[in-house]
Amino acid sequence: MNLDQLDNELKSLLKQVGAYTKYEFERFSHSKIEYKGLNDPFTYVDVTTEQKLVARCKELIPGSGFINEEGDNVESTNGAVWIIDPIDGTTNFIHGIPHYAISLALEIEGELTLGYVYEPAHDQLFSARKGHGAFLNDRPIHVTDHSDLSKAVIATGFPYEDLPWRGAYVSAVSDIQAAAHGIRRMGSAALDLAFVAAGRYEGFFEYNLNPWDVAAGILLVHEAGGKVTDFQEKDRALYGKQLVASNGQVHGQILDILRKHRVPEHDIQGNP
Structure with missing residues (x-):
């Protein structure tokens, strides 16, 4: 076939x-x-x-x-x-x-x-x-061409578990909320990624994701002209449990904020 x-x-x-x-x-x-x-x-x-x-x-x-x-x-x-x-x-x-x-x-x-x-x-x-x-x-x-984070709507998701990096996450959300036009938490990473691809959001970030949450959405964003990385801007978001997706124009601005609150990779992976 x-x-x-x-x-x-x-x-x-x-x-x-x-x-x-x-x-x-x-x-x-x-x-x-x-x-x-x-x-x-x-x-x-x-x-x-x-x-x-x-x-x-x-x-x-x-x-x-x-x-x-x-x-x-x-x-x-x-x-x-x-x-x-x-x-x-x-x-x-x-x-x-x-x-x-x-x-x-x-x-x-x-x-x-x-x-x-x-x-x-x-x-x-x-x-x-x-x-x-x-x-x-x-x-x-297609993704949008907005390049100013202050005019962008960014989506995210909240961790359910009481993980050691919860405080870092809350701080990152607070800073991005202050810098962006708006922030949304809708409860479906797959749809958040699809909405980035469709130009409804300029970006999306989340910790502690699984491949089934993001696989289809990663391809959607790439094929719509956007960018997907982990928090270190490396191409390992599918299996790395941390993801930033964007229209490409605001990607660096989101990462700059996340880097201030970067969660150690061993915490994200759940390893000692």
Whole structure:
């Protein structure tokens, strides 16, 4: 199967699975919430959505690997790896807030090749293919060209865990809030990245992220003309658990502020 065919198959898959998540969202009961840890909820909808995605992706590329939020990781036998977050924004989902997304990316030989962020509540399908641009419902999207942080809207996310760098994070948020036109915390890293790609935000930063949170969004931002790095401005945001994404114009200004509050990498990685 060529990438054009695969792209069409995946868009169809996301619409089908997204219809299921939207149906469940409109009927969801708090009695169905489970917890993997403190402030880390999941639901049968997360699990079932992931199962639907994995089953079809296995059919599309037999022998491919998986990096999933809810299920076990699977080694690839052919260089293709799917990176899946069935519901990014589960807290929003369980509280009836219609701001959540399915994130699906395909990495081939270590290179992000296809990426999708589907927001079912408003039928927004963000898609990207390496070298072919980024799209929202098949219309091209691009980052903004704003170069002044004081006129920029920046998104972020707050840590749920009581980590040793929480104080540094709060200080960084405070300084960026003071320097930017506005700051937003919407509860879905996948959608935050998609919104940077679509020119709705000028930037996004967050600590303690996982590959399934950001894989599709990283490709979206790159293909929309933006920039994605870690806090040291290195190209390791996918697996490095810290990320800055921007239109490229305000990237340095965000990093300058973050560097004042830089979290040691061993803390981010959770190593001693």
